[in-house]
Amino acid sequence: MTRLSVEMLAADAPEPITSAGHAQLGIAVLAGIAVIVLLITKSKLHAFLALTIGSLALGAIAGAPLDKVLTSFSTGLGTTVAGVGVLIALGAMLGKMLADSGGADQIVDTILAKAGGRSMPWAMVLIASVIGLPLFFEVGIVLLIPVVLMVAKRGNYSLMRIGIPALAGLSVMHGLVPPHPGPLVAIDAVKADLGVTLALGVLVAIPTVIIAGPLFSRYAARWVDVPAPDRMIPQRASEDLEKRPGFGATLFTVLLPVILMLAKALVDIVVDDPEHPVQRVFDVIGAPMIALLASVLVGIFTLLRPAGFSKERISPLVEKSLAPIAGILLIVGAGGGFKQTLIDTGVGQMVLDISEDWSIPALLLAWLIAVAIRLATGSATVATVSAAGLVAPLAADMSTTHAALLVLAIGAGSLFFSHVNDAGFWMVKEYFGLSVGQNIKTWSVMETIISVVAGGIVLLLSLVI
Template structure:
């Protein structure tokens, strides 16, 4: 097993902080989630406070010592902010430079000029799929958000109809297609072939994206009507500028972190000697933090300088980009804290214990286990790794293609129904300016459609090949 798989698997299955039985753990998870939803929807409490209180209720009902519950929550919050917060900040700076320089206007104007109104959702799905290939969901989201919001505002179309295809493209790549960490770890645990899994993953991802993205987006837009939030939507900068960056320069700057991370992913696959200088170079430049930081620095010249920004204007732009995301980072961090409390209390392990005696198809079993762990813990990565570890022995004797399909079934299950214990849920809610019921009807429903549709294609392929 690779170092990445060992590290993630260890993080996914820590020793429980309580000796509560399975029934009590299930009730504690339900109580914690219910408290969060009620505090936010009925009492209008800020999500950060609701998640904090909900984590305390979870630990109390589970019988965990208060000190250990607090430690789990703060550890999860700190880990999430450390891993995601810096990326959100860098992505916000890049987005602000993109907007203030007129670069976002250039991208949006080009998309609108060359794409018909009916094809806009399909164009957003394609762009998001390409951007999401080497990127974590959160990174791709903060990079694409300015474009999504501006396209929705300028085209006059529903934010949901434009945004759902972009979210679907990012999410599907994250859960089904290596080199994302979850699929990579599952490939290692199940001993699947990388190339076969990648090929079949793309084969499943494309029709799933069409159904869960543009097609479902049309349906979801009839359920929920929201406008791009003013605090997140960049103002049109072109009218105040004498010049603006070219389309090529803007697109190149946006794709720079994508290319850097994709280069690292390819090096992971094709470079055998992980101690070689070539591998170490790509390993560094493809780190999300380095890739986004490089993109921000490059953007200061290709976007800021091209628009005539002086040092003072550049500094003001960076300062202005950070204030709107303070609340987002706290909410996302608290979501990570709640997730870690669930994991540390042993909820995920409880589901694994319940599933040991199930007698069903290995593909369906892997999907169901991943679904239950995803719903309980909120983490797609924890779900895919835990489920893959459990069903891994069932892959013995399977053909190469069916072993890869088992990886994809587990990956599909790990995307099922994101809700209040998932940091991604809060990211989408805040960026799109929705309330909890609206987010459940759009984002959560989209994730469920992805999971079910992808499983359907996996089962179909298992019959054909």
């Protein structure tokens, strides 16, 4: 059954741009990653340039024609910027509106008043988990970053003590809980029950996010004790706090994308007909770009106007919001280019081929395959889709609960050790102003904890249910 799955994936996969064997591809992957790390850490080269050079080195060592390597890198860069870049830009606009209008101050003041001291990391993980339930990871980051940074700054907290719980909440929801695209793809591939998977996903997510979030953040804050970077905290244009928008209006503006995307997910489940007019409407208004765009437009009336902003001040505000993210866009895009180069050289298929004859339990096999593809490609979604396709035939004789646990094992493995080939790695690094080493000791370790803890809980549940 496993061999059949591999053959099906191979038939659907695009032709690799190189005919290199597994050994050569493995060496190429290690060399490409080593080039990136050394250029950034030793030569202090900008991450965009390092990722570009590393992609070329990977392709050259793998024996791929350089013109095809350039095409792969450019395609990956363009696709990533097209998908994530617009979200980052809209999120930056919304973040600038929140900061300059005083709306972010209002949220921060309310959170600080309700939860202080030791309870703050728990409050952050709760907020991130709720907001992250229907959101893509990137959307959740751009929505929460202004709040995370301002809570850390205003409350004089270590950035890691506040940031890690928020990131853990977002990441756990992204990997384990539908309606995120990864879990939904895996559910469809193994023919698991959506409701059972959702219930078990939440059951696995709760202890996982507690361990990887508030508990791990204590150690992360000791290892990397950094303040919130001033360059990523837009300063309020006016100190007249009497004019800042109310908490309700601000919260509504921030949650509007969540509401729209959650509504889309619910309609998709209830209607379940892509051609139905209602579902087609919600597919549009619930798309991440439209949902964030709506929030930005609404923010003009709920945030800027109550704060006394005239029409003439709105355009310069939006323009200023884009300057700080130029470097982030290039770095995230280059990370996508490196990932596409890995995929096009056949690294993902190499991992599937090597793991074809592994004789281990299905849940552990699913987790290990997802881990391997995640490490090689940097993409949790690619890891989920590939691993789900590989182990799907194994679910044929499984019970409903074990099929759901198979989905969760795949999702857990897809989050393992985010590093330099993951666009999310660079987003977190740049937003939080960390070095590569600091980001590995915090973000990458947190992702690994999520993967291992969730995978362990899934295996334990498989023994008792």
